Amino acid sequence: MYYEQLFGTIGFDGMSSLMYHNHRPTMVKEVGPCIDLAPDIAVGNNLTSRMLKGFNVKPEKDFLDSRKVMMLNSDIQIGLAAPQKSLTEYFYKNTDADEMLFIHQGTGTLRTIFGNISFEYGDYLIIPRGTIYQIEFDGSDNRILFAESYSPIYTPKRYRNWFGQLLEHSPFCERDYKLPENLETHDEKGDFLIKIKKQGMVHHLVYASHPFDLVGWDGYNFPYGFSIHNFEPITGRVHQPPPVHQTFETDSYVICSFCPRLYDYHPLAIPAPYNHSNIDSDEMLYYVDGDFMSRNNIEKGYVSLHPAGIPHGPHPGAYERSIGQKETAELAVMIDTFKPLQLTKAAIELEDPDYYKSWLEH
Ligand SMILES: [Fe+2]
Numbered sequence: 001m002y003y004e005q006l007f008g009t010i011g012f013d014g015m016s017s018l019m020y021h022n023h024r025p026t027m028v029k030e031v032g033p034c035i036d037l038a039p040d041i042a043v044g045n046n047l048t049s050r051m052l053k054g055f056n057v058k059p060e061k062d063f064l065d066s067r068k069v070m071m072l073n074s075d076i077q078i079g080l081a082a083p084q085k086s087l088t089e090y091f092y093k094n095t096d097a098d099e100m101l102f103i104h105q106g107t108g109t110l111r112t113i114f115g116n117i118s119f120e121y122g123d124y125l126i127i128p129r130g131t132i133y134q135i136e137f138d139g140s141d142n143r144i145l146f147a148e149s150y151s152p153i154y155t156p157k158r159y160r161n162w163f164g165q166l167l168e169h170s171p172f173c174e175r176d177y178k179l180p181e182n183l184e185t186h187d188e189k190g191d192f193l194i195k196i197k198k199q200g201m202v203h204h205l206v207y208a209s210h211p212f213d214l215v216g217w218d219g220y221n222f223p224y225g226f227s228i229h230n231f232e233p234i235t236g237r238v239h240q241p242p243p244v245h246q247t248f249e250t251d252s253y254v255i256c257s258f259c260p261r262l263y264d265y266h267p268l269a270i271p272a273p274y275n276h277s278n279i280d281s282d283e284m285l286y287y288v289d290g291d292f293m294s295r296n297n298i299e300k301g302y303v304s305l306h307p308a309g310i311p312h313g314p315h316p317g318a319y320e321r322s323i324g325q326k327e328t329a330e331l332a333v334m335i336d337t338f339k340p341l342q343l344t345k346a347a348i349e350l351e352d353p354d355y356y357k358s359w360l361e362h
Contacts, residue, residue: 007130007221009152015128017219019113022187023209029191032204037197039069039077043343046282046307051355052347054080054286055143055301063087063135064195064202067146070347071284071305073339075151075252078284079346080303081144086136090193091211093132097148097197100248100255101125102228102333104288104301106142110135113212114222115180122288122331123178124247124255126153127223132194132211143301145286145333151251171232171247178225183217186210228288228331233261239273240264245334253281253337260290260329263322272322275313281336282307290329296358304355308340316361 003024008016059082060066066083103123110117110125112133119125127133159170166173188210196203234244245256263271283306292298296315306312
């Protein structure tokens with residue numbers, strides 16, 4: 001006798017998988033403490049362009065302790081983490097939010113109830129809400145951009161045909177996904193701590209059987225990886241709008257990948273982009289690698305926030321610099337949220353306070 005569990009989202013309407021457990025997934029032995037992880041908000045109403053020096057975030061040994069929320073609204077929390085040790089002593093699940101972990105530095109294995117996904121520089125790891133996981137790092141110098149999403153993270157519908165297959169013009173395809181492999185089927189009983197995040201609190205529940213006890217599963221709701229290096233950029237003779245970089249979609253924000261690509265190839269094109277008024281969304285940009293043509297004085301791990309309501313655009317000198325350039329090596333992750341973002345105290349500690357004046361000509 002195996003114990004079947006339906007693992008689904010959006011009530012019974014969304015993606016789901018069926019899991020088959022060795023033991024009942026309901027055997028709670030002990031309910032321990034409940035710890036408040038709600039971030040401290042420093043700026044509730046923001047109309048200032050911001051720049052955070054992300055690599056200055058404090059490394060921490062524990063994976064959960066290392067996760068520092070930088071920006072948030074009622075749909076998403078965005079943060080940075082520099083975990084030094086693997087998460088192996090307990091299990092973790094987030095019941096409220098799908099998680100996106102973007103691996104900027106470090107390699108290792110995401111161990112989940114569905115199997116394991118090895119990761120490296122440039123991987124997005126998408127972990128549906130409710131997935132029990134651990135994470136093992138090969139070294140201690142790890143850098144992660146993370147997002148906790150209160151609506152499911154999907155790939156854009158417009159990239160898919162009526163049946164759901166990715167179309168040829170999609171910038172990625174099914175082959176690019178890193179699926180969970182090497183299912184771990186544990187049959188042990190004992191004390192297994194799962195730290196469960198719900199409503200900003202972390203509950204400590206001890207279960208009587210090993211959480212990774214599936215003998216098998218199938219379905220469409222499972223964690224997966226996708227490398228930003230496999231995103232095939234869409235380019236044109238004239239400037240292509242930011243949606244060509246879209247990688248993931250939700251009801252409340254989008255995630256875009258800015259990858260090395262050819263610049264606009266019309267003979268009279270000026271490759272640096274226009275100034276633009278993102279009236280409907282706050283734009284967070286995380287700088288991963290390469291030369292950021294439209295920005296001055298940017299380093300790896302920097303995070304910019306350009307709030308809805310005021311235009312932003314290339315820095316002085318960027319247009320001139322861009323003329324005649326054929327390609328860019330920039331690599332960046334953008335998250336555009338439809339509701340304004342608040343900033344935490346942890347974010348303000350990393351801030352360059354003069355950034356908002358950086359478009360003034362000297
Ligand atoms: Fe922008």
